[in-house]
Amino acid sequence: MDDDEEYRGPAVLTIGDVGHPVEVRLSARFEPVEGRFRWAGRTGPDDLLRERVSAGLREASLTIGKTIEVRLSEPDPWGGVRLTGTGTPPWFA
Template identity: 35%
Template sequence: MSEHEEPEGYDGEVTVAVDGEPPRSARAVLGARFDPLAGSVVWSGRLALAVPARTRLELTTPHGSGRAEATEPDAWGNTRVTGIGRPPFPVELLDGAAEV
């Protein structure tokens, strides 16, 4: 991916699981990119759901599940999240898509 391309991502419904609470559905916009300083793909985004900062959660999309941490609320009542490990959506850098 060149530095001018949009990050890969997901925009749709997710199931949000927090320990000790029933799973909830929410809309999410998530993106992934290669971070040369970390040396790996990192992902983050926002949930249309209020979750306290520093809460660890499991996000599930139709493509899979991934662990994340809520980082902060935004001005519109959404929660920003940062992914830990593999994203819960397809990422060409990780999935070995055919070269163009």
């Protein structure tokens, strides 16, 4: 996997108007049939985020250089939350 296809590090997850700093691990792949990127990964353990997602939160914005809409999924056993998105990943220059 190329370095550009993966990102590990700090990000800001914006829920409503409030930015929440998180650590993320994300990877991307280009889908030639669709003509777009799909990317996904997880946040590090975060009690506040885990509680919000468990209560039904599913949409947010993720900022890593640029801001993009992201879908949130159920927390994992370690307290992280799955993130998925389409289009150019936010860590691409």
